[in-house]
Amino acid sequence: xxxxxxxxxxxxxxxxxxxxxxxxxxxxxxxxxxxxxxxxxxxxxxxxxxxxxxxxxxxxxxxxxxxxxxxxxxxxxxxxxxxxxxxxxxxxxxxxxxxxxxxxxxxxxxxxxxxxxxxxxxxxxxxxxxxxxxxxxxxxxxxxxxxxxxxxxxxxxxxxxxxxxxxxxxxxxxxxxxxxxxxxxxxxxxxxxxxxxxxxxxxxxxxxxxxxxxxxxxxxxxxxxxxxxxxxxxxxxxxx
Amino acid sequence: xxxxxxxxxxxxxxxxxxxxxxxxxxxxxxxxxxxxxxxxxxxxxxxxxxxxxxxxxxxxxxxxxxxxxxxxxxxxxxxxxxxxxxxxxxxxxxxxxxxxxxxxxxxxxxxxxxxxxxxxxxxxxxxxxxxxxxxxxxxxxxxxxxxxxxxxxxxxxxxxxxxxxxxxxxxxxxxxxxxxxxxxxxxxxxxxxxxxxxxxxxxxxxxxxxxxxxxxxxxxxxxxxxxxxxxxxxxxxxxx
DNA sequence: GGTAATAACTGGTATATACATATGTTATTG
DNA sequence: CAATAACATATGTATATACCAGTTATTACC
Numbered sequence: 001x002x003x004x005x006x007x008x009x010x011x012x013x014x015x016x017x018x019x020x021x022x023x024x025x026x027x028x029x030x031x032x033x034x035x036x037x038x039x040x041x042x043x044x045x046x047x048x049x050x051x052x053x054x055x056x057x058x059x060x061x062x063x064x065x066x067x068x069x070x071x072x073x074x075x076x077x078x079x080x081x082x083x084x085x086x087x088x089x090x091x092x093x094x095x096x097x098x099x100x101x102x103x104x105x106x107x108x109x110x111x112x113x114x115x116x117x118x119x120x121x122x123x124x125x126x127x128x129x130x131x132x133x134x135x136x137x138x139x140x141x142x143x144x145x146x147x148x149x150x151x152x153x154x155x156x157x158x159x160x161x162x163x164x165x166x167x168x169x170x171x172x173x174x175x176x177x178x179x180x181x182x183x184x185x186x187x188x189x190x191x192x193x194x195x196x197x198x199x200x201x202x203x204x205x206x207x208x209x210x211x212x213x214x215x216x217x218x219x220x221x222x223x224x225x226x227x228x229x230x231x232x233x234x235x236x237x238x239x240x
Numbered sequence: 241x242x243x244x245x246x247x248x249x250x251x252x253x254x255x256x257x258x259x260x261x262x263x264x265x266x267x268x269x270x271x272x273x274x275x276x277x278x279x280x281x282x283x284x285x286x287x288x289x290x291x292x293x294x295x296x297x298x299x300x301x302x303x304x305x306x307x308x309x310x311x312x313x314x315x316x317x318x319x320x321x322x323x324x325x326x327x328x329x330x331x332x333x334x335x336x337x338x339x340x341x342x343x344x345x346x347x348x349x350x351x352x353x354x355x356x357x358x359x360x361x362x363x364x365x366x367x368x369x370x371x372x373x374x375x376x377x378x379x380x381x382x383x384x385x386x387x388x389x390x391x392x393x394x395x396x397x398x399x400x401x402x403x404x405x406x407x408x409x410x411x412x413x414x415x416x417x418x419x420x421x422x423x424x425x426x427x428x429x430x431x432x433x434x435x436x437x438x439x440x441x442x443x444x445x446x447x448x449x450x451x452x453x454x455x456x457x458x459x460x461x462x463x464x465x466x467x468x469x470x471x472x473x474x475x476x477x478x479x480x
Numbered sequence: 481g482g483t484a485a486t487a488a489c490t491g492g493t494a495t496a497t498a499c500a501t502a503t504g505t506t507a508t509t510g
Numbered sequence: 511c512a513a514t515a516a517c518a519t520a521t522g523t524a525t526a527t528a529c530c531a532g533t534t535a536t537t538a539c540c
Binding site for chain 1: 299419420421422423424425426427428442444445446450467469472473474475476477478479
Binding site for chain 4: 004009010011045046047048049052066067068069070
């Protein structure tokens with residue numbers, strides 16, 4: 001199970017081993033794992049090394065320790081992700097609804113000043129402009145306009161956008177997605193929203209603007225969404 | 241500096257000592273701290289004990305380590321708190337504005353069914369109902385209605401509410417505040433909002449409902465806020 | 481049978497030590 | 511003079527060991 005000759009640290013090997021057993025369901029929330037001394041003897045390694053592996057998993061909230069009793073598989077591990085970065089598709093699935101898309105526009109345009117500034121690129125640099133209507137259970141839910149720096153994210157096609165943009169960026173382009181900042185405000189529907197979302201004049205709209213960054217801090221995407229206020233609410237969990 | 245006889249673990253004493261130097265400004269972001277071996281020799285403790293202290297501070301993002309170079313004071317430490325639980329007062333101060341209040345109502349009423357359910361108490365149990373207009377730079381910003389379980393939070397007065405409710409709960413009642421969940425939606429202003437917030441008919445309103453829990457998981461407070469959409473935006477940071 | 485002491489676990493703290501690996505400086509060499 | 515080798519120093523990994531402090535089951539006693 002443990003390869004002492006491997007360049008991968010022993011504690012890291014053990015971490016992965018325990019993680020797998022949690023993710024595969026072999027260990028379930030509330031279960032206790034073998035004691036530190038058992039692991040040490042079983043694997044022929046020092047207890048302190050076992051502790052280092054377990055300590056890391058405790059910090060990542062996979063496990064929690066109780067003095068005198070043992071080490072246990074943590075509950076949840078889901079909650080904290082509610083403040084995490086999710087796509088419309090993930091969001092709807094989490095709410096138990098079936099998401100779909102209607103692509104309205106897909107083109108490359110020169111960046112206007114405000115967008116260029118927010119994407120930290122030069123004015124008139126090429127950016128993708130993608131306009132979509134997002135539906136849940138085939139009812140229009142939001143109008144979404146995505147702006148992506150074309151020099152940073154290359155080779156984008158309609159197909160990729162309709163499949164999974166984030167997956168393409170992380171797996172095909174080997175770029176890592178980092179933090180995002182979101183601004184949420186309320187407004188009244190404009191002509192385009194009234195038309196595409198099939199709502200009345202004077203309808204309230206929930207506006208969301210998100211700037212997504214790569215792990216190195218470079219912004220690569222701006223998403224402006226107009227949600228139908230009668231069908232959508234933002235839910236956020238706050239800590240402490 | 242370090243009391244080996246103290247029941248407080250040595251690594252914890254060292255943690256606090258380093259933290260203080262960071263918070264007092266004696267160490268600034270980017271500075272390096274003494275090496276692990278220096279600390280060990282200086283304080284007459286083992287290097288592994290020093291490592292335990294530093295590792296904890298690295299996990300809390302006070303410090304970061306660079307192999308071969310040293311351990312350094314981390315930047316920021318502010319960003320992550322933007323997703324944290326803040327009061328209207330803190331929120332406005334963070335935006336560089338001066339907050340104030342106008343108390344509209346303060347009374348104890350029996351809980352209606354929906355509120356009772358959300359506060360996890362019996363119907364008709366007594367709850368405080370506190371209605372306030374929140375102002376920034378003396379301009380109405382939001383109408384805020386707070387409902388607090390009177391059996392859980394005892395001895396509340398108008399004065400306390402106007403001062404700092406959370407401080408009272410944590411310091412006077414010795415209860416710890418835990419997580420909160422927030423729902424944000426958009427709507428059109430109702431009569432009360434039009435009147436108290438001094439806005440026009442058909443004005444869009446940003447509605448926020450927050451349920452705040454104690455550390456033990458018990459909900460103790462429900463806040464329903466109606467923000468003027470022309471003056472207020474929610475800003476959220478998302479990870480990963 | 482009930483209870484109190486005890487033994488046998490658990491994780492928590494702390495030490496001393498060794499070598500690995502990344503980094504920066506200094507001395508050496510071509 | 512520049513490339514390189516050697517060294518010093520930093521954190522990273524790993525071991526072995528000791529004792530402390532909660533928890534639980536067993537044992538011995540009344």
